[in-house]
Each structure stands twice: as structure tokens, then as C-alpha cells.
Amino acid sequence: MMKLFNKILIGVAGFGALAGIALAGDERVKEHTGPSSNIAWDVPQLLFVLGGDPERGKELNTKMMCYTCHGKEGVSAARNWPSIAGQKANYTYKMLIDYRDEKRVDTETSSLMVKLAKTMSEQDMADIAAYYASFPLPPATRPKLASKEAVQKIIPLLTDGDGKRMLPPCFLCHESGRSGDGRDTPAILGQRAEYFRKTMQEYKNGSRHNDIYARMRHISAALSNEEIDALAQYFAQMK
Numbered sequence: 001m002m003k004l005f006n007k008i009l010i011g012v013a014g015f016g017a018l019a020g021i022a023l024a025g026d027e028r029v030k031e032h033t034g035p036s037s038n039i040a041w042d043v044p045q046l047l048f049v050l051g052g053d054p055e056r057g058k059e060l061n062t063k064m065m066c067y068t069c070h071g072k073e074g075v076s077a078a079r080n081w082p083s084i085a086g087q088k089a090n091y092t093y094k095m096l097i098d099y100r101d102e103k104r105v106d107t108e109t110s111s112l113m114v115k116l117a118k119t120m121s122e123q124d125m126a127d128i129a130a131y132y133a134s135f136p137l138p139p140a141t142r143p144k145l146a147s148k149e150a151v152q153k154i155i156p157l158l159t160d161g162d163g164k165r166m167l168p169p170c171f172l173c174h175e176s177g178r179s180g181d182g183r184d185t186p187a188i189l190g191q192r193a194e195y196f197r198k199t200m201q202e203y204k205n206g207s208r209h210n211d212i213y214a215r216m217r218h219i220s221a222a223l224s225n226e227e228i229d230a231l232a233q234y235f236a237q238m239k
């Protein structure tokens with residue numbers, strides 16, 4: 001217990017230091033004007049998403065044909081497209097709002113989602129988020145992005161982070177790869193490895209910049225490409 005607590009403290013201290021870098025100007029992270037997202041997770045906002053109707057979400061999924069790309073039951077049809085099964089409703093909702101508000105707009109394939117999100121009401125978004133949250137997380141797969149040795153090497157990053165690079169442990173926020181903290185941290189377990197790699201690279205080069213406080217931009221910028229591949233492999237193959 002104490003050990004875990006210490007780890008969390010170290011993680012929080014590490015994250016505080018990260019925020020410090022952001023203030024001082026982290027040259028690895030591209031600046032963007034305006035807030036990274038218009039979402040504020042206050043109580044009314046949390047209650048609104050919590051009230052999403054999965055039955056209506058199911059009908060919308062059929063009508064809007066989300067399943068043609070994200071797959072039946074949320075396991076994506078293409079390897080570099082995201083699976084959204086079992087995802088925390090808050091995160092799915094935030095992504096749809098960010099696409100609608102053109103906060104997640106500069107990546108290669110985001111325009112597909114921007115166009116769709118602009119046709120949705122906030123109630124539609126909450127309902128569809130509740131529908132996808134009702135599925136289990138995607139099943140484990142065996143992609144071939146990294147060797148066994150490379151995967152072994154990134155294990156300490158999950159639980160301890162790396163103080164020298166001011167990297168907080170992944171599990172500080174993404175508990176065991178599942179949904180994590182109560183607000184906006186996504187589940188990453190079972191995510192398509194190719195999409196995982198792509199989105200981490202997009203945080204790293206700043207084309208994805210809808211993460212509040214630039215948390216994932218700072219973290220990705222401190223990781224090597226080999227580490228990103230190994231992390232993508234790890235989360236895809238774990239169960």
C-alpha cells in the first residue's frame with residue numbers, strides 16, 4: 001500500500017514538474033492558440049454525460065452508420081482507426097465535442113469525424129457515448145510492432161515512469177490500461193496498436209492538440225519512437 005502511495009506521490013510530483021515545463025515553454029511541444037478543449041468537467045457536465053441513453057445511442061449508431069468504420073460492437077474495421085468499444089462515456093463525448101469545435105482537426109483523418117460531429121446534438125453525443133461504454137473493451141490482439149525485449153523494456157514506464165525525463169507512470173492516469181481517473185482519461189487496453197502508435201505520434205508532433213493541459217503532448221514528446229511502438233504493442237496484447 002505504502003509503495004503504491006509513494007509511487008502515486010512520485011507520479012504527481014513528476015506531473016507537477018511537467019506542468020512547470022509547460023509554463024516555462026517546452027520546446028518539444030508546439031504552441032496552439034486558445035484552449036485545447038471547450039469541455040470543463042464540472043458537476044452539471046458530468047451529470048449530463050452520465051444521463052446518456054444507450055438505447056437511443058444504439059438507434060443513432062445505426063442511423064449514422066458509425067459501425068461501418070468503428071466496427072460492430074465498437075471494434076474498429078481498420079487497424080489504424082480507433083476501436084471505441086468499452087470506452088469511458090466522458091472520453092467519447094469529449095472527442096465528439098472536440099471534433100465539432102474543431103479542436104481535434106489537424107490530424108490526417110480527423111476531417112471524417114469533424115463533418116459528422118457537426119451534425120450531432122450534445123444529447124446525440126451523450127447517448128452514443130453511453131451506447132459504446134456499454135460494451136466490453138476490445139479483445140487482445142497480437143500486432144507486430146515491437147519485439148518481446150522492447151516490450152519488456154517499457155514495463156517500468158507503466159508503473160514508475162522515468163524521473164529523469166519527468167515522465168509520470170502511465171498507470172497513474174490510465175489505471176492498468178482501463179479507464180482511469182473519473183473524468184477524461186480514456187481506456188487504452190485493447191486499442192488497435194497501429195492507431196495507438198499513430199495518435200501518440202500526432203501528440204508528439206503537435207497535430208493532435210486537444211489534450212487538456214497538454215498532458216499527452218508532453219508525455220509523447222519525451223518518448224522515443226521505439227518506446228511508442230512497444231507501448232502500442234503492450235496495450236494491444238494485454239488482457
Ligand code: HEC
Binds near residue numbers: 064068083093109
Ligand atoms: C468513415 C469512417 C468513420 C465513421 C462513419 C465514423 N468514424 Fe469515428 N473515427 C474515424 C477515424 C478515422 C477516427 C480517427 C480520426 C483522427 O485521427 O482524429 C475516428 C475517431 C473517432 C473517435 C475518437 C476515438 C479515440 O480513441 O480518440 C470517436 C469517439 C469516434 N470516432 C466516434 C464515432 C461515432 C460516434 C460515429 C458515428 C456518429 C463515428 N465515429 C463514425 C472514422 C469514422
Ligand code: HEC
Binds near residue numbers: 015170173184196215
Ligand atoms: C497525467 C495523466 C496521464 C498520464 C500519466 C498518461 N496519460 Fe495518456 N491520456 C491522458 C488523458 C487525459 C488523455 C486524453 C487526452 C485527450 O483528451 O486527447 C490520454 C490519452 C491517451 C491516448 C489516446 C487514446 C485514444 O483513444 O486516442 C493514449 C494512446 C495514451 N494516452 C497513452 C498513454 C501512455 C502510453 C502513457 C504512459 C507513457 C500515458 N498515456 C500516460 C492522461 C495521461
